Amino acid sequence: MASQILPLELIDRCIGSRIWVIMKNDREFTGTLLGFDDFVNMVLEDVTEYETTPQGIKQAKLNQTLLNGNNICMLIPGSSGPDS
């Protein structure tokens, strides 16, 4: 029988670890996951935002941030993101 771990359980196990968030558009975030809710709104700490533009990748550092779950596409647990 297939394992019974639910997708959000996996994310729950990532709390306290680095996570890489890829949005539906050309934006990505990495940060330490502090928490999330059923909409996958996420609270991240020590955040880097990456925006892919025709001019290249723009990076910005952010403090503690609540990321709206609406535009999230994929989550990569334990990854430091595009730099790694």
Next chain:
Amino acid sequence: MDPSSTGIQEPFDLIRLSLSERVFVKLRGDRELSGVLHAYDGHMNLILSDVEETVMIVDAVDGTLEGQGTVAKRKMEMLFVRGDGVILVSPPSRM
């Protein structure tokens, strides 16, 4: 949550306190409105009167960075705004 000094406890209070006042509304599609707010609902559907609309028309020439957009203005007496187009509503400054 304790109310801040302005007595606003939820975002819609800001709108409620602006009824009958002139408000600035930013809409999707580079549109801005200034008008007197008569009604609103939970979708942020709005009724405005004595409205001036400003539309930023970005020149189709690609590669232009910022600026050089033309603006078109027009006036409407009474207007219904569908809430899903609303980005921001700013009431007149209260001092």
Next chain:
Amino acid sequence: MDEQTPPPPDHGSTPPPPPSVSGSPTDFLKGVVGKRVIVRLTSGVDYRGVLSCLDGYMNIALEQTEEHVNGMVTNRYGDAFIRGNNVLYISAAESL
């Protein structure tokens, strides 16, 4: 405040994080009301101001708001209501 959801289910395997550390979105928002924040919209426009309050749709009321487009201040508002569907993130402008 009218918050939407309970915290994610805890299946008894791991203890919940210590309550002093702000974890869930609700905790974050409680901690950030009254503080300076950066609200980025999906369009890339930023609003910097003091967070008055917000609701479960992420509708936001900001005070002393500055609108930033491409790093330049393009507008200032005493108060601003931002409709939640446009919000990409809310970030603390000062460390919590």
